[in-house]
Amino acid sequence: MLSETGVSPKPSLPRLTVDGLHKQFLLHGQGGLEIDVMRDLSLTLHAGECLVLAGRSGIGKSTLLKMLYGDYRIDQGWIRLHFDDGELDLETLPAYAWHGLRRDVIGYVSQFLRVVPRVAAVDVVMEPLLARGADENEARQRAETLLARLNLPERLWRLPPGTFSGGEQQRVNIARGFIGEHPLLLLDEPTASLDAANRDVVIALIHEAKARGTAMLGIFHDEDVRERVADRLLPLDGSLGSPAATSQSFRESLS
């Protein structure tokens, strides 16, 4: 919940810091057209906190999550993860290290499930645990518990999710994203295709993750969901303004 000042009531260790981040897309197919998406973005995210990205469509919210997940290159600026025993700079991370980072540290619930043909829903969900060497029976049990909580009918668990409805696919995606209990979780519209009952389940999962110390950075267009999960809001609208206006607006939202 947001406190009156918009400040998290429980200050804790920073898990992630972003400093002076820039992003520009160069469209080679369009005669080298350059699109500036982000300029001088800075933020701090703490353990056990959910920071929600706000701002108009196309402002760069998903782009920021993709940069944090290694899908998009970091052109300029710093993204730093903080651990008990040190720090890790993502802008200099070699490509081979991203696999382990995604397995153990950064989880991501995207808007759409990337379906693998012929892989059953329950196997899609338990895969992040198996990748870490978890016991198969235990992983399956945890996957089934999550799918049941998310009200996915049991008859669908053994089927590949390619033909599932949008909301069913999204629930498989959510279960897969939450099962790994990563210390940092990126949430790109996880409730977009869900009905009210399942939105409530996702909100409960987010609160449980906070209690475990998970740091979350999320995009939620639904204002009610945003109100119920956000400890702070980070408006991105200033990020292509003048540098002075930008840093002030971010300082205000972070203070």
Ligand SMILES: Nc1ncnc2c1ncn2[C@@H]1O[C@H](COP(=O)(O)OP(=O)(O)OP(=O)(O)O)[C@@H](O)[C@H]1O
């Ligand atoms: N791979 C890409 N190549 C070129 N342009 C891109 C690419 N990815 C994103 N963009 C552009 O960057 C801008 C920001 O996109 P992004 O998806 O981050 O916006 P958003 O704030 O998440 O929007 P929405 O709320 O509508 O999901 C958009 O103008 C988009 O067209």
